[in-house]
Amino acid sequence: MNLVFASNNKNKIKEIQSILPESIKILSLEEIGCHEDIPETADTIEGNAILKANYVTQKYGCDCFADDTGLEVNALNGEPGVYSARYAGLQRNADDNMNKLLDALKDKQDRSAKFKTVIALNINGEQHLFTGIAKGEITLSKTGNQGFGYDPIFRPENYSETFAELSLEIKNKIGHRGKATEQLIDFLSAAK
Numbered sequence: 001m002n003l004v005f006a007s008n009n010k011n012k013i014k015e016i017q018s019i020l021p022e023s024i025k026i027l028s029l030e031e032i033g034c035h036e037d038i039p040e041t042a043d044t045i046e047g048n049a050i051l052k053a054n055y056v057t058q059k060y061g062c063d064c065f066a067d068d069t070g071l072e073v074n075a076l077n078g079e080p081g082v083y084s085a086r087y088a089g090l091q092r093n094a095d096d097n098m099n100k101l102l103d104a105l106k107d108k109q110d111r112s113a114k115f116k117t118v119i120a121l122n123i124n125g126e127q128h129l130f131t132g133i134a135k136g137e138i139t140l141s142k143t144g145n146q147g148f149g150y151d152p153i154f155r156p157e158n159y160s161e162t163f164a165e166l167s168l169e170i171k172n173k174i175g176h177r178g179k180a181t182e183q184l185i186d187f188l189s190a191a192k
Contacts, residue, residue, distance in 0.1 A: 001188070002027055003123075006038065006052040006066035011148040012177070016067075019172050019181045024188065032060055045070045045082055046118045046129060053120040053127070065121040065184060069176060071150050072116060073101070073138060075108040084150070098142060098153050111137045115154065115176035119184050128187060132179030147171060 005026045007013055017026050029035070038055045040048040045068045052066030072078045080087035080101065088096035105111060112135070119130045135157045142152035144164030151163035156174055163171055172178035 001025070003188075004029070004032055004056055004060070004062045004064035006056045006064050012067070015168065015172065015177060016181055018168060019178055020185060021189075024185075027062075029056070032056075032062060034060060038066075040068065043082060045116055046120075046131075048082065049118045049120040049129070050127070053122045057122040063123040065119050065123075067117055067119045067177065067180065069115060069117040069149075071101075071113060071154070073105070073111075073113040075110040075112075076101075076104055079104075094149050098150060101138065101150070102141070102153060105138055111139075113138050113154065115150075117176040117180040119180045121184060121187070123188075123191075130180045130183035130187070132176040132181070132183070134174060134176040134179070 001023060002025050005013060005016060006029060008029050013026060013028055038052045040051060042048045042051050048068035049066050053064055056062055056064040070081045070084045072081050085092050088100040115134045117132045121128045136155050139153050139155050139162055144152050144162045146166065147164045153162065155162050
């Protein structure tokens, strides 16, 4: 089965393809000829996933799925949340985002946070949502060079390493995107 993943983020595509069974092949937006930036104008993570999936289905007529992920920090009332990718500005720079977050937390005792991924699947004229959550805390400094985004400053519950120090295999098992993707796989397997 070929399924369009409404993303051109090569890190995200690689991470999700590594979880999916070989019977499901992901096509990127680039591979279907979609080169425009899909607007992410919703005020929720769910809303952005739905916007992206609907855009591809309506414009390209493809079964597809889209995800949106946000990092929600308790001491910051859930920020950066839906604005995680552009927390420090429209340039979407991971280092700038992490630096801004570490600065915002410098006087805070509570460093608890969670990553939330929502996948919107449009298939056979229906839409299905899958949500994965990974709880943890924000570290005092960046550690590790695996992963992407906020991974160097996020330490998941029950681990002493950040996501950026863990192997992709472990991150996929315990991470937000992996959990949401497992639900997607279960759904697609049951629908066969």
